[in-house]
Amino acid sequence: MAKRGYDVEVFERRDDIRAAVEVKGRSINLALSHRGRKALNSIGIEDDVLESAIPMKGRLLHSAKGELKRVVYDPTFNQCIFSVGRNYLNKKLIQATTNFPNVKIYFNHLLTRSNFEEGSVTLINLKTCEEFKRNADLIIGADGAYSKLRLAMQQTPQFQYSQQYIEHGYLELSIRPQMGHKMEPNNLHIWPRGKFMMIALPNQDSSWTVTIFMPFEKFENLSTPKKVLKFFQDTFPDSVDLIGENDIVDTFLKNRPSELVSIKCSPYHIGGKFLIIGDAAHAMVPFYGQGMNAGFEDCSLLDDLLEKNRNDIAKTIQEYSKVRVKNAHAICDLAMYNYVEMRDLVNRIGFQWRKSIDHLLFRSFPNKWIPLYNSVSFSTMEYNQCVCNRKWQDRVIYKIVMTIGIIIGTIVIIFFKSFIYK
Amino acid sequence: MAKRGYDVEVFERRDDIRAAVEVKGRSINLALSHRGRKALNSIGIEDDVLESAIPMKGRLLHSAKGELKRVVYDPTFNQCIFSVGRNYLNKKLIQATTNFPNVKIYFNHLLTRSNFEEGSVTLINLKTCEEFKRNADLIIGADGAYSKLRLAMQQTPQFQYSQQYIEHGYLELSIRPQMGHKMEPNNLHIWPRGKFMMIALPNQDSSWTVTIFMPFEKFENLSTPKKVLKFFQDTFPDSVDLIGENDIVDTFLKNRPSELVSIKCSPYHIGGKFLIIGDAAHAMVPFYGQGMNAGFEDCSLLDDLLEKNRNDIAKTIQEYSKVRVKNAHAICDLAMYNYVEMRDLVNRIGFQWRKSIDHLLFRSFPNKWIPLYNSVSFSTMEYNQCVCNRKWQDRVIYKIVMTIGIIIGTIVIIFFKSFIYK
Incomplete structure (x- = not known):
């Protein structure tokens, strides 16, 4: 918005993380892929961010016996996703913002009321407790999964909304920095x-961010140091020494696992002035690594539409919502599905067989047969289109398999007939 | 609760309707059936309410040519549902409450905050603007589809929630009282x-409450008196004189159609003290006539469980939520389905054929084969069980039809074979 020449005010609930010693909140790493990179590129910080990121070429699966199996993301073109530190990225983004004289950032400010008819919002300065009203041509809520702006929008007529907590929670552990990974x-x-x-x-300092995803009741059952350690030794034996027995026990007994929520709503705007983007509009479970990427793509789309509509804000946010809702719903669903893939399907023969077929066809027809993971992570194909694409591929493969089955069946019958009647 | 001996305080946002001259809000009639009657009976006002209600034995379908077709609800046992005036019923309920010295009702009071950790709520007296806190052993939110208590519960972890507005709205008309219906x-x-x-x-005064349900955009297209009248004359010709041309045009041009929302959530309690019931927990579209009945059944169930658990409130509301969520979700879905039945399927041959089969079997096996509408409207079978029941019946009928088809097919083949080989 600042690049487009608008005067921008940013109100952020937390402290300025550039000044803070330690940052509260989720330290979980972020997976940066194509859509996020494209948006970072358009504000000139892609290279900077990638420099301190660690490329990840695929999944390395650890069996219960400690054996490793590699599943490369893109054997065809060797594309990879990047592990980025949340704090590092946030700092870079704030710094990039301060280059614009027409951006003012206010930390420790919280949205308290949204007045849709008046077209204003009320904010509170959390340090002074002073409350004040603000008006603007466009008010964007990028205030996360528990968005206050969305909560207000939800109370207007015709607003479709659902929040679904999954039955699994997560707990974060870490492998401390070592001399080399x-x-x-x-x-x-x-x-x-x-x-x-x-x-x-x-992470770049040779530490690792480790996350365990599990049903809440399974967490609750691990209530003593002995139970926790036995569980780790039985289930993740090769990780125990790396994380450290004390750290494992401490983390389990001193922390409650966090929730994972998936949020879908529609529309993303109220009238011609209020808009929600990012997690505020479409919080998703983290299993496709697309939460941040989808949020950054929101910015790209908004920018493109403002360009196309010559800065007509009302027209733009209406069009934005129309295009974005179906794609955001698609990636929310994919993220939910991918949990099953990561925790279970990756281990199955059928999954590996399908992956080979996909990449064989991808290599032969790189513009026609784009596997689902590639279209989501390494392209800007609309999420909804990625899903349609996959359904079409499923149908094609089904038909091929059926045809092969029928041909082989026929050959076998002919063979046996000629054998019997000989 | 008062009958069980508790001291009860009721806080109601609106005025006391017993004193009000005209009552704002929806005047739409309510359809009272078995579940609602049972609850009213347990507080001794069933007969009173039925006396001023009008029994409805079935649906009378008006074709576009003004022809009538009758679809009786229960041809087997002649059970019927009852058309009740919302205001009349509300007054009766308030009166019944005032008989208990341990009930205090406060009108013009609004819930402003719910403090789950403290176990208290903050309320405001809308006349004096005085705000105050209240504590209790049990805090029940029966505050409707736009419940403030549910809104607070929604912001706690692990609360599943969805609100779905359908694309159709409704507008209320009326046929004025006449000399006889x-x-x-x-x-x-x-x-x-x-x-x-x-x-x-x-209605008892020989007036009728008429409601038109239609997509919002269809309402918007009817933007001039001419368009409205032409639409009515073409579509509902036999109603024009009864409602009156002026009333029709006035209603359409001076009112916006209202929204219809379906709300599902889970659980219905927070901790051992906060509970939502009625529309606050499960607002549904009005097409099964079960919204009020389900709400009243909530009261019966709560009373039964308090009895069973010897007034252990925490245990009761946990058990209540567990039992009720699945049944409420089932009736919300049924209500959504019934819109299609009412506006479309009732006219189809397949629907009428199925209805005949259902009642033929119901008459033969009154305890085994209970048709869906009967189990929902004329029994206290759990809603979820009504749905399972119907699925089982569908399977049985499918098998019977298939078997008959195969037998007839076989006979035809044998017949033709013997004919050809003759």
Whole structure:
């Protein structure tokens, strides 16, 4: 918006993380892929961010016996996703913003009321407790999964809304920095265990962010140091020494697992002035690594539409909502599905067989047969189109398999007939 | 609760309707059936309410040519549902409450905050603007589809929630009191038109409450008196004189159609003290006539469980939520489905054929084969069980039809074979 020449005021609830010693909140790493990179590129910080990121070429699966199996994301073109630190990225983004004289950032400010008819919002300065009203040509709520602006929008007529908490929670552990990475760094490590899983993402200081996703009741059952350790030794034996027994027990007994929520709503705007983007509009479970990328793509789309509509804000946000809702719903659904893929399907023969077929066809017809993961992570194809594409591929493969089956069946029958009647 | 001996305080946002001259809000009639009657009976006002209600034995369908067709609800046992005035019923309920010295009712009071950790609520007296806190052993939100208590519950972790507005709105018309009813009073009149419909419910003063349900955009297209009248004359010709041309035009041009929302959530309680019931927990579209009945059944169930659990409130509301969520979700879905039945399916041969089969079997096996509408409207079978029941019946009928088809097919083949080989 600042690049387009608008005067921008940013109100942020938290402290300025550039000044803070330690940052509260989720330290979980972010997976940066094509859509996010494209948006960062358009504001000139892509290279900067990639420099301190760690490329991940595929999934490295750890079996319960400690054996490793590699599943490369893109064997055809070797594209990869990037593990980025949340704080590092946030700082870069704030710094990029301060280059514009027409942007003012206010920290420790909270939205308290949205007045849709008046076209204003009320904010509170959390340091001084002073409350004040603000008016603007466009008010964007990029205030996350628990968005206050969306909560107000939800109370207007015809607003479709659903929030779904999944029955699994997550707990974050870490492998401390070492002299060099103790596991292969250029991979997303997964310990898929069917009904639950653990993953690890690499950091530049050779530490790892480890996350365990599990049903809440399974967490509750691990209520003593002994139970926790036994569970780890049985289930993730090769991780115990890396994380450290004390850290494992401490993390489990001193923390409650966090919730995972999937939020869908429609529309994303109220009238011609209020808009929600990012997690505020479409919070999703983290299993496709697309939450941040989808949020950044929101910015690209908004920018493109403002360009196309010559800065007609009302027209733009209406069109934005129309295009974006169906795509955001699609990626929310894909993210939900991908949990099953990561924790279970990756281990199955059928999944690996399908992946080989997909990449064989992708190599032969790179513009026609784009596998689902590639279209989502390494292209800007609309999410909804990615899903349609996959359904079409499923139908084609089904028909091929059926045809082969019928041909082989026929040959076998002919063979046996000629054998019997000989 | 008062009957069980508790001290009860009721806080109601509106004025005392017993004193008010005209009551704002929806005047739409309510359809009282078995579940509602049972609850009213348990507080001793069933007979009183039925006395001023009008029994409706079935649906009377009006074709576009003004022809009538009768679809009786229960040809087997002649059970019927009752058209009740909302205001009359509300007054009766308030009066019944005042008989208990341990009930205090406060009108013009609004819930402003729910403090789940403290176990208290903050309320405001809308006349004096005085705000105050209240504590209690049990805090029940029976505050309707736009419940403030549910809105607060929605912002706690693990609360599943969805609100779905359908693309159709409704507008209320009326047929003024006449010297005697001008249409057959003991019926729910329907003008089913496929994509939309009009219905009429009888009142005791020989007036009728008429409601038209239609896509919002269809309402918007009817923007001039000429268009409105032409639409009515073409679509509902036999209703024009009854409602009156001026009233029709006035209603359409001076009012915006109202929204219809379906709300599902889970759980219905927070901790051992906060509970939502009625529309606050499960607002539904009005097409099964079960919204009020389900709400009243909530009260019966709560009372039964308090009895069973010897007034252990925490245990009761947890159990209540567990039992009720699945049944409320089932009736919300049924209500959504019934719109299609009322506006479209009632006119189809397949629907009428199925209805005949259902009642033939019902008459033969009254305890085994209970048709869906009967189990929902004339029994206390759990809503979820009504749906399972119907699925089982569908399977049985499918098998019978298939078997008959195969037998007839076989006979035909044998017949032709013997004919050809003769």
